[in-house]
Amino acid sequence: MRRYLISMSALAFVAGTLAPTAAMASAQYSKGDGNVSNGKTIYEQGKGDVPACNSCHGVDGNGDDNMGTPRLAGQGFTFLLKQLEDFATDKRMDETMFVMNANAKGMSPQDRRDVATYLAQKQDAFAGSNLKELAANGVVTGKTNFGKSLVEIGSPELSACKSCHGYAGRGAPPIYPVILNQRYTYLVSQLKKFRDGSRANDPMGQMRAIARKMSDDDINNAAAYLTSAERSTPGNPQTPYTIH
Numbered sequence: 001m002r003r004y005l006i007s008m009s010a011l012a013f014v015a016g017t018l019a020p021t022a023a024m025a026s027a028q029y030s031k032g033d034g035n036v037s038n039g040k041t042i043y044e045q046g047k048g049d050v051p052a053c054n055s056c057h058g059v060d061g062n063g064d065d066n067m068g069t070p071r072l073a074g075q076g077f078t079f080l081l082k083q084l085e086d087f088a089t090d091k092r093m094d095e096t097m098f099v100m101n102a103n104a105k106g107m108s109p110q111d112r113r114d115v116a117t118y119l120a121q122k123q124d125a126f127a128g129s130n131l132k133e134l135a136a137n138g139v140v141t142g143k144t145n146f147g148k149s150l151v152e153i154g155s156p157e158l159s160a161c162k163s164c165h166g167y168a169g170r171g172a173p174p175i176y177p178v179i180l181n182q183r184y185t186y187l188v189s190q191l192k193k194f195r196d197g198s199r200a201n202d203p204m205g206q207m208r209a210i211a212r213k214m215s216d217d218d219i220n221n222a223a224a225y226l227t228s229a230e231r232s233t234p235g236n237p238q239t240p241y242t243i244h
């Protein structure tokens with residue numbers, strides 16, 4: 001009886017601390033404090049020598065597999081701004097099209113904040129890359145069931161992606177980006193860049209440590225699952241962060 005009472009009060013303590021933490025997390029999450037309309041203008045029309053972002057990232061902000069560009073719509077504000085600052089200071093090098101460093105440098109710090117704010121708030125339903133179409137075009141696509149186990153459970157050698165990126169990779173702001181419904185080609189290219197060290201702007205080398213342990217198959221499988229996964233469990237539309 002005594003043990004039962006102790007465990008009941010421990011449970012009450014856990015329940016009492018967990019509930020406010022979840023509420024606080026969503027309240028603290030920043031959607032950006034920049035000027036949305038200036039961000040939209042830059043995204044759609046460019047500025048000075050900086051071309052319109054939509055020419056590569058799509059009118060809807062959902063990226064493009066043929067170009068290797070990422071989806072930006074609905075990504076976390078703090079993460080987007082960090083990437084633009086990292087490109088502007090050459091902490092991250094764009095080796096796909098060799099354009100992002102110049103693009104970021106061509107914007108003022110306020111412009112970068114404005115465009116990140118616009119993108120973080122851009123709502124767009126997008127269910128990820130079309131894996132069948134990519135496979136028909138000769139792209140090696142991974143197996144979603146193997147990818148699901150890496151993302152959600154991990155292995156003795158590899159931490160589950162979920163432990164940092166949240167359920168199905170739906171993001172855990174401010175540090176951990178949304179990788180759910182990201183473009184397949186971009187997911188694969190970034191994992192390979194973290195693995196060979198050509199992308200090295202991850203805090204404390206967290207992603208390089210993970211990617212170094214991944215085989216080509218692991219990368220393709222995780223990317224296949226992430227691009228096409230659902231963002232919540234069946235019957236539960238609630239998520240801790242309203243990112244999209």
Ligand code: HEC
Nearest residue numbers: 051052053056068069070083094095096097099100103115
């Ligand atoms: C000519 C094509 C092109 C244009 C124009 C372009 N981008 Fe990019 N962008 C890319 C490519 C390619 C990458 C991926 C770089 C890599 O492989 O590391 C990228 C990556 C990014 C990322 C990193 C996203 C992530 O998930 O890490 C951000 C943010 C970004 N671009 C914002 C912008 C903004 C804002 C503009 C307009 C001012 C813009 N881009 C214009 C091609 C382009």
Ligand code: HEC
Nearest residue numbers: 159160161164177179187190191201202203206207210222
């Ligand atoms: C220990 C924490 C941690 C784990 C576990 C982890 N990641 Fe990451 N990941 C990060 C961080 C931090 C970043 C952001 C790096 C930055 O700021 O540029 C990141 C970024 C990424 C990106 C680049 C996103 C973009 O838009 O540029 C991809 C893709 C990615 N992770 C995939 C994965 C996959 C797949 C797994 C599981 C196999 C995984 N991560 C596990 C911490 C983690």
